[in-house]
Amino acid sequence: MSPPISPRHHDFARQLRRLLSVVLAVALASTLTALVRPVPATAAPGDLILNGTFDNGSTQPWWTRLASTSTTVNAGQLRVRTSATVGKPVWEDLVGHFEFGVTAAQPYRLQFDASADVNRSLRVSVSRADTPFTSAVDQSVALTSSTRRFTFDFASPYGDPKAVLLFHFGGQAASTVRLDNISLTPLAVDPATDPILYWNGVLLATYRALDLPPTTSSREAAILHAAMHDAAVSVTGVGNPYRVRVPVSYPGTMDNVVAPSLHAAIDRAAYDVLTALYTRHGRSFTVALGDAVKRRPSGVNDAEVARGETVGAAAAAANLQARANDSSDNTTAYPVQENVPGAWRPTNGKAAVSPNWGLVTPFALTSGRQFRPGLPAGATDYEDLLGKEAYDTQVREVRDYGGQESSLRTDDQTQIAFFWANDLKGTYKPPGQLFSHTRIVSEQRQLGILANARLFGLVALALADAAIAAWDAKYQTSIDLWRPVTAIEATEGAGWQPLSKTRDGVPYTPAFPAYISGHATFAGAWSAVMKGFFGTDAIAFDATIDDPHAVGVVRHMTGFDHAAEENALSRIYLGVHYRFDAEAGLATGRSVGTYVFANRLRQ
Structure with a gap:
């Protein structure tokens, strides 16, 4: 069931739907104040934004929400003249770009140049075009008369074929804002910033530090990766979970729709699982978590991190609880048959390792004997x-x-x-x-x-x-x-x-x-x-x-x-x-x- 939506969400949804229909009919109507010229809007290779440089003199396909806000192109810049909206929501006055696709978990880079005739703030977001308006990135920047280049790297927590880039001007005095070189480009996958690879690397380092058998180490890896997978599925809605899909609602209004951070969710799931499994071996993962935080994309705010951590903690708890009584702690001694030819007996003076592991509850199989092979060489017994x-x-x-x-x-x-x-x-x-x-x-x-x-x-x-x-x-x-x-x-x-x-x-x-x-x-x-x-x-x-x-x-x-x-x-x-x-x-x-x-x- 979808979360309840506030009246302001409904109002904005109606506005966006109307704007979409107007964009499609812009040649026939003038509801939007975008200046349409017979010059096709283009994007640089790989750029999702059409006409982000305004070099063709056109504002197409950019639009504004208020008729009192005007957009023109001057000297290759988009000039946005806003009316006074003090006391109004930040989304009261918008300039936006509709209908480009974003892919769940794909890293992106949003960049733009901006300045203003007065000192003011500007909020920018990439979000869904409909309720619950989940933001993939949502940041505020401070503008002055000097042009600055702003860059935000982020990984979208969802996939959406019709995302929207919005510049929010509402709630402030009238001003003129200059925008240029707006781009949104997919980034090449960087293994160094992938939290799955990062925590798998932490796991391998833990393996090297501890002399644990492959039985125990494989179990712990499964709990870790199942929890990280469930955290990712819960945040993005993509795929089926192993153990749990943590419910994710979207509280707040259009002013503050908080999406869980994908990286924070995975990091927390991994940290909680590893801490639970390896603390008894004297291992701490606090430093590893700090390093993971440094690897996160820049365009994530504290509220998004907090929500992501909540999701990750729940995913970890569910997967740990599922293995709480899986018989992996069975320490029944192995009855060595020293006098039976062919029967195993200790080598190197070491006792039998994990003699009861075949009785552990599997992660997917119905039992450990589901695919049990026949006895060696088709034999019936040792003799x-x-x-x-x-x-x-x-x-x-x-x-x-x-x-x-x-x-x-x-x-x-x-x-x-x-x-x-x-x-x-x-x-x-x-x-x-x-x-x-x-x-x-x-x-x-x-x-x-x-x-x-x-x-x-x-x-x-x-x-x-x-x-x-x-x-x-x-x-x-x-x-x-x-x-x-x-x-x-x-x-x-x-x-x-x-x-x-x-x-x-x-x-x-x-x-x-x-x-x-x-x-x-x-x-x-x-x-x-x-x-x-x-x-x-x-x-x-x-x-x-x-x-x-x-x-x-x-x-x-x-x-x-x-x-x-x-x-x-x-x-x-x-x-x-x-x-x-x-x-x-x-x-x-x-x-x-x-x-x-x-x-x-x-x-």
């Missing part, structure tokens, strides 16, 4: 698996290609192994690398705020559910498969070690069962979402890495499937997974990603 030739073949493959002293592994395969590793403290872990690659593609494709809110939201939800699905297969089936280092030691004795190693060169194997590969599941989910979002796999990009054993390495990916498949195979070369771990992980992840894309954050 059956260890007796299969396929098992022996895969153990030998890891032994031959994934060992520290392998003579078969190529230099490129070694690079692949470490490039996709990200297992160690100080790295952004597997979800972080895939977020990093999402950022690379986003910047390459010049996505805006709303597109990034949806893309990163989908990726985050898919990665979170990929973790749940992978850990379900690792711990919740009848085979919790031992790692290659344990399998090889059982048949060949001690001595073989995987290529995988710590920063100090100590052999390292992640502390959870092998089947299925978490890396492969994450990669499959990511590739499915990316292909769904962009509608193709044929998007090449140069991928980067955070692992200390592949510093500065960049690998060229021909598409999302290429990246996912290389990621999955890397675990064989690293010596920590079998081929069926990789293949089943990829398939499971792709099912997860396809499901998430089809059922969440739909446009």
Whole structure:
């Protein structure tokens, strides 16, 4: 339901509708005081404003609201002679430009030169042409006899094919105001000012600072990006929310219609979520929030910021509350089966990581077992698996290609192994690398705020559910498969070690069962979402890495499937997974990603 509109809103709506009809009939009537000349109004390339320089001597298509206000062009400037309207609303006397389109979340730059014969203020706004007259930018400037250049950068909180640029002269003494070089131009997307990218970067820095498993980190990313997405959807009205569409009303009159700031809404949602999730780890995001504020567009007032923060806080609260009892805090100990051949047992002296994560409530899936793969090699139990030739073949493959002293592994395969590793403290872990690659593609494709809110939201939800699905297969089936280092030691004795190693060169194997590969599941989910979002796999990009054993390495990916498949195979070369771990992980992840894309954050 639309918010109640004050009588003054109704009056102005009638005025604007009448003005629109008069603009269309300006050649037949003289209701508007615009001086019409037979010179076509044009705009510079990319400029939304027609005849903002007045070089052709015409005032067309500019109009005025009051018959007592006159507009003429003199020396290439628009001269606006206003009548006295002291005590009247600021919108009592207007000069405006109708019907140009603005896009939600698109950054724009409004510029104009202005001076006056007396010191006075001038209010300028870009807004909807009808109730509730929501302003994308609304600023007041001080005019003197000296010409000044005014510039306001802003991101429209809504999309509207018929927006209006208004100069408000009401409520002041009579004067002559000179306007020139009026322009409204879309700005190129600047990743540095995108709050989605900014807070994702803060998240990745947090990953590096904390040694959290990919299970926990993927869950926290999903809450963060879902909240930011819901904040953006609530402010702009574009798209469908994940958890909540925060109601946004527009109180006030035409003098003060306050639209929530999109940036403030996203910033507050992110800050509240990160603070709630990471304070227990000793992390503070106050400095990060201050930096985010500095990145906001200039044309936003305090009231718009306050309303945006209210929306963002509500989006954060709803998404945090939804995960309050999702079983992610289940600390039930894992019953290690030390004496069962084939069963996982601790490596590197570390206890099982996240043994109950497959029981966590998914973000989109119906359960962690929704896409559960069959047991490895079609086995029925440990004894059956260890007796299969396929098992022996895969153990030998890891032994031959994934060992520290392998003579078969190529230099490129070694690079692949470490490039996709990200297992160690100080790295952004597997979800972080895939977020990093999402950022690379986003910047390459010049996505805006709303597109990034949806893309990163989908990726985050898919990665979170990929973790749940992978850990379900690792711990919740009848085979919790031992790692290659344990399998090889059982048949060949001690001595073989995987290529995988710590920063100090100590052999390292992640502390959870092998089947299925978490890396492969994450990669499959990511590739499915990316292909769904962009509608193709044929998007090449140069991928980067955070692992200390592949510093500065960049690998060229021909598409999302290429990246996912290389990621999955890397675990064989690293010596920590079998081929069926990789293949089943990829398939499971792709099912997860396809499901998430089809059922969440739909446009």
